[in-house]
Amino acid sequence: MPNAGPAPSDTRLSSGPLAVGALVLDGRFRVTSLLGGGGMGMVYRGEQVSLGRPVALKVLREDLSQQAGMAERFRREALLLSAVDSPSVVRIIDFGVHEGLLCLVMELIEGxxxxxxxxxxxxxxxxxxxxxxxxxxxxxxxxxxxxxxxxxxxxxxxxxxxxxxxxxxxxxxxxxxxxxxxxxxxxxxxxxxxxxxxxxxxxxxxxxxxxxxxxxxxxxxxxxxxxxxxxxxxxxxxxxxxxxxxxxxxxxxxxxxxxxxxxxxxxxxxxxxxxxxxxxxxxxxxxxxxxxxxxxxxxxxxxxxxxxxxxxxxxxxxxxxxxxxxxxxxxxxxxxxxxxxxxxxxxxLGGLGLAWRASSPERRARALLEAGRGGEALQRIDDAGDEGKDPTLMQLRAAALHQVNRHDEELELFARVPTTGPLEPLSVHALADDYGRRESAAARRALTSWPKAVVLKQLQALANESPDKGQWGALRLVDQEWAGQGLDLVSLYATALEQSDCQVRRTAARRLSELPAAGALKALRALKDTPKKKGGGFFSDDDCGQDAAAAAMRKLEKELPP
Structure with missing residues (x-):
């Protein structure tokens, strides 16, 4: 694996195998300091070179890294964890091998x-x-x-x-x-x-x-x-x-x-x-x-x-x-x-209390939706019988329909919600998720029909959350409808280049080409230099945004001052 070359002796970390300033994982990350170590290996503070984002680098012990089959098993585990989306779990960013050592890159959390x-x-x-x-x-x-x-x-x-x-x-x-x-x-x-x-x-x-x-x-x-x-x-x-x-x-x-x-x-x-x-x-x-x-x-x-x-x-x-x-x-x-x-x-006593003092349908439905149990939430709302009259229940029912993949009904119901009251965050996320998957006029109209003062703040907050389809949809809506008001578009689109969805990568690259900022070049170069998949079969997508990134770089290099 390529690296930054030998480090000066005074930057060598005496308690670990990596040097301060060393570039790892094909130059995507730079080691900045040692955080600690344990029986499994060492943990370093690092920086994602393309974005300047702080990260944590966990480097597995050399003898463990060299065990037969360890790299593949470690890689599978990293892939599984990268799909985990929970506020209680530290997010996985990248995985690879540096000079024979297995490395796992995670978000750096202060605490x-x-x-x-x-x-x-x-x-x-x-x-x-x-x-x-x-x-x-x-x-x-x-x-x-x-x-x-x-x-x-x-x-x-x-x-x-x-x-x-x-x-x-x-x-x-x-x-x-x-x-x-x-x-x-x-x-x-x-x-x-x-x-x-x-x-x-x-x-x-x-x-x-x-x-x-x-x-x-x-x-x-x-x-x-x-x-x-x-x-x-x-x-x-x-x-x-x-x-x-x-x-x-x-x-x-x-x-x-x-x-x-x-x-x-x-x-x-x-x-x-x-x-x-x-x-x-x-x-x-x-x-x-x-x-x-x-x-x-x-x-x-x-x-x-x-x-x-x-x-x-x-x-x-x-x-x-x-x-x-x-x-x-x-x-x-x-x-x-x-x-x-x-x-x-x-x-x-708790059971009897529930029988006589059951919490409001809104609170119960909201708790079920937050747990990802949309089918149960839908049943709870329908049992209440008020979803056609209560704007909050209508919005929660739309979010439940979203979770059970009844998207046409979701959009039709949300279109009937009066836009004069509070806007339910769960419904905002559901509609942003719809828009993130397909930029349909119906999903866009459902959200932008609300007063700007009501909807924009929620979409801005969602656009700054961890990447997923809802975050991407919120970013696109704020960018298209309100010219990206309140958002760091360059940083957010640069982060989107790291997503696995090839269409998201292409769209982000094209949008960055329209934002003349030198900071976009590093992220675009990182995607351009990512090897394309080979031999994936008829349905493979060999180009996963690399060509769009290269085109965006050429355009920016012409427009930006040397």
């Missing part, structure tokens, strides 16, 4: 690890629930891609301050799963060949069984136990003893080590259920667990109604009850029986 935050003491229930719900939602997204984390621990969780409050981001997905268990430092203990961190290992991991998504839920339970109590459920004197305890010992009930949680018996019981030895007795899926945390979070933050995404009040009671399936066998001590009884009372 501090959960490990550092926990050194200040246990979290209050409301704060813990917010973080735990976000982590469970992130796990649900990666599990849907067939990825198991296998090393969930506080060091792999980043806490960031955002306008929406504290946000948790998951790091280091799936890398440990590829380590050769016979390699030095791979986690061999006297209890067997295992991968992961002993304090957070699931029983099945400890016994060397194949990974499954339920293992991550156990590790999340250990993490939750520590967040709420300030201590771990097991405290063996070494890795071997810790692993044996995960397999054979019952953890001390959370309410015994954290009496302050006596007002949160349902939360304590849910955490204990995550620590069940039998995976089948744990919450059945990360999405289910996230919904449970969301329900409990509503109570902890003073919201009177449990926001459980279920079809009826009767099922709402069952939703929380299934979180404690098998609890009678696990809660053997009197304290555990008391905890289970308290949970049963809370569940019963």
């Amino acid at each position: 501090r690890t959960l490990e550092l935050a926990l050194r200040e003491g246990p979290f209050a229930p409301a704060r813990a629930l917010q973080v735990l719900e976000q982590l469970a939602r992130g796990l649900a997204v990666i599990h849907a891609q067939g990825i198991v984390h296998r090393d969930l621990k506080p060091e792999n969780v980043l806490l960031c301050d955002t306008p929406a409050g504290e946000t948790a981001r998951l790091l280091d997905f799936g890398i440990a799963r590829f380590a050769d268990q016979s390699a030095p430092g791979s986690g061999v203990t006297q209890a067997g060949l295992v991968l992961g961190t002993p304090e957070y290992l699931s029983p099945e991991q400890a016994m060397g069984q194949g990974p499954a998504s339920q293992s991550d839920l156990y590790s999340l339970g250990v993490l939750a136990y520590r967040m709420l109590s300030g201590r771990l459920p097991f405290s063996g004197s070494g890795p071997g003893e810790l692993i044996a305890q995960h397999v054979h010992a019952a953890p001390t009930p959370l309410l015994e080590v954290a009496p302050a949680l006596s007002s949160e018996p349902a939360l304590a019981a849910l955490v204990m259920q995550c620590l069940e030895k039998d995976p089948a007795s744990r919450p059945q899926g990360a999405a289910v667990l996230a919904d449970a945390f969301a329900a409990l979070r509503g109570r902890a933050t003073g919201v009177g109604t449990l926001e459980l995404p279920v079809a009826s009040p009767v099922k709402a009671t069952g939703a929380l009850q299934r979180f404690t399936t098998g609890a009678q066998t696990a809660l053997a001590s009197p304290a555990r029986r008391l905890q289970a009884g308290a949970l049963a009372a809370v569940v019963l």
Whole structure:
């Protein structure tokens, strides 16, 4: 692989294989500093050369990089993760090999690890629930891609301050799963060949069984136990003893080590259920667990109604009850029986409360749509029977129709929504997604018929989010309808050159040729120099924007001053 050549000796990082200033992955990224390292490799701060964007470069250890089949398996994992779109998951930008070392490029997130935050003491229930719900939602997204984390621990969780409050981001997905268990430092203990961190290992991991998504839920339970109590459920004197305890010992009930949680018996019981030895007795899926945390979070933050995404009040009671399936066998001590009884009372009262104080159809539909459950949201709105009269429900129904791919009905319904009230963000994203996939007059008219003061701000915010079809559609609409008002068009179109959609690349390249800015040349050159696919068959698209980028460069080089 080409690189920047030998670096001066005074820029060599003594603790890692890369030098400050080195260009990696065919010159697309530059190393700027060392961030840290661990058992799997080193992490560097870097810069994407074409955009000047800061990134994180994870470089796998040399012996791991050279294992047979590792490059292909690492590449497949990177491709899977690049398709993950979740605010709780750090985004993958690129992957490749530099001088025999496997490199993964990720977005650089500023924040501090959960490990550092926990050194200040246990979290209050409301704060813990917010973080735990976000982590469970992130796990649900990666599990849907067939990825198991296998090393969930506080060091792999980043806490960031955002306008929406504290946000948790998951790091280091799936890398440990590829380590050769016979390699030095791979986690061999006297209890067997295992991968992961002993304090957070699931029983099945400890016994060397194949990974499954339920293992991550156990590790999340250990993490939750520590967040709420300030201590771990097991405290063996070494890795071997810790692993044996995960397999054979019952953890001390959370309410015994954290009496302050006596007002949160349902939360304590849910955490204990995550620590069940039998995976089948744990919450059945990360999405289910996230919904449970969301329900409990509503109570902890003073919201009177449990926001459980279920079809009826009767099922709402069952939703929380299934979180404690098998609890009678696990809660053997009197304290555990008391905890289970308290949970049963809370569940019963919560279910009755839902029957009499069901949340508004708008809130329930919105929660379902945000979870990607458009079919259920559509049913919820139709059951309410008011969607033809309530402008908000009409917009939410249009968003639900979008999620179930009934786009003609979506556009027809949205065209009937009065444009004098609030504009629902979920509907804006749905229509922008439509426009991003096909620049139809109907989708454009549906949004631009609203007052500029109402719609423009939402489209501007969407255009500045992570790239997807909705972001692209918002960018195109603001550019075409309002001359890109409030947007850095050069930067946004340059970023679009990195998308996998060849038509998006071509459109972005042509638009950059009309924006005489020297900053566009770097991004265009990076795309132009990207090798075209060869031998892809009759339906292959050998040119994926490279020709448009080359044409845009020629035009700009003529127009820009030397």
